[in-house]
Amino acid sequence: MCNNAVVPTASSRVRSMNETRDRILDVALEVLGENPDAGMGDIASAAGVVRRTVYGHFPSRLDLVRTLTERAVTEMTAVLTEVNASGAEADATWVGFIARLWPVAHRYRVLLALRRGEYGDAIHGLLGPLDELLADLVNRGQDSGVFARHLPPGVLSQVAYGAVFAIADSDLPNGARAATITTLLTLGVPEPRAIALVDDRP
Amino acid sequence: MCNNAVVPTASSRVRSMNETRDRILDVALEVLGENPDAGMGDIASAAGVVRRTVYGHFPSRLDLVRTLTERAVTEMTAVLTEVNASGAEADATWVGFIARLWPVAHRYRVLLALRRGEYGDAIHGLLGPLDELLADLVNRGQDSGVFARHLPPGVLSQVAYGAVFAIADSDLPNGARAATITTLLTLGVPEPRAIALVDDRP
């Protein structure tokens, strides 16, 4: 049983191959973020590569998008579960979540646009578990009384979640702080407490 | 100068023609609402008409979308300016706006999806004046202290506006009330006052 795992191989061939593959993914995220309708050709040339090469790594456009989505879900779910395990109150947990989600939100903003149209079903299926975790957190907050009950947890979490990405889109200074306060207000946290919560964190 | 205006003619020929035209527009709104990427063929067959006929009324797909957008902007702007003229405080004005916007929001939800991708520029140009009115209202509320200042008026109005359509998408009972409270909270109105405001209205 030889060690054919990815990490220790590094035979300079597969390494450069993985580099191009990763660069394609990174660039695809960037290009699709500006224009969700960009084609494989646009992505390829933006990555300094030929269209044919992209198909060498991803058999179809759907595969590319799916890989992108899996990446996003993995990162975000990791953040959410980790923060969730702290045992803190739901509103404090939410603050931590947004703080750590913020750097990721802008990169993956395209998924929100890609959810409708074309790959809606595929993306929705992958985003499902994350949505569920989010709804659970909101539900927990509502049960303990720190979040209001003006909306059912599923909808409320989506609205707050969407607000984060909307604010991330219009990149303003102190966006993270603004987004955190805004979503806390949306969740029904009184303004003084919201400000106190965000100022507790460095 | 003969009266060749649309309304009083009604020569049963132009009437039936206007009917098909309006039906196409109505159905297009519905079909595009479900799938923003639907083609002229889908719209045509959903309207009980042939694709060629649609092109008889709208020279291009862009013309159709533009007409749809103009319709939406006209309706929403009318509501907003009328409510705005009441001279009431900004938060009360907002409540009236959402209450009267609600029946319209769900019908035109597609525009939010159509804004990104393809006709983004065209729609954005038409939606501009409405956005401005909205931002003005939020700005007025911030100046008089009823809305919080956690976001600049332009962004805040868009976030609140987007929340309305998001809630309209998931059609729940009492959606209008829920959307009004949610947006008021997002705007920074304290929960007790938000509830008092919505309960003042029948």
Added chain:
DNA sequence: CTCTCGTTGCACACCAGTGTGCATTGCACA
């Protein structure tokens, strides 16, 4: 040195949607 294999460049077929042209049908109006 030779072989491997990622990459390239160009070819192609395919598909879906758009927009147009034109002959035909059927209904309303004069």
Added chain:
DNA sequence: TGTGCAATGCACACTGGTGTGCAACGAGAG
């Protein structure tokens, strides 16, 4: 009854993106 015109059905050309096939190149591995 004949004319006008919206609607139809089918034709076509065009565009733009997708996915595949294949010969060639070039750098790294054995």
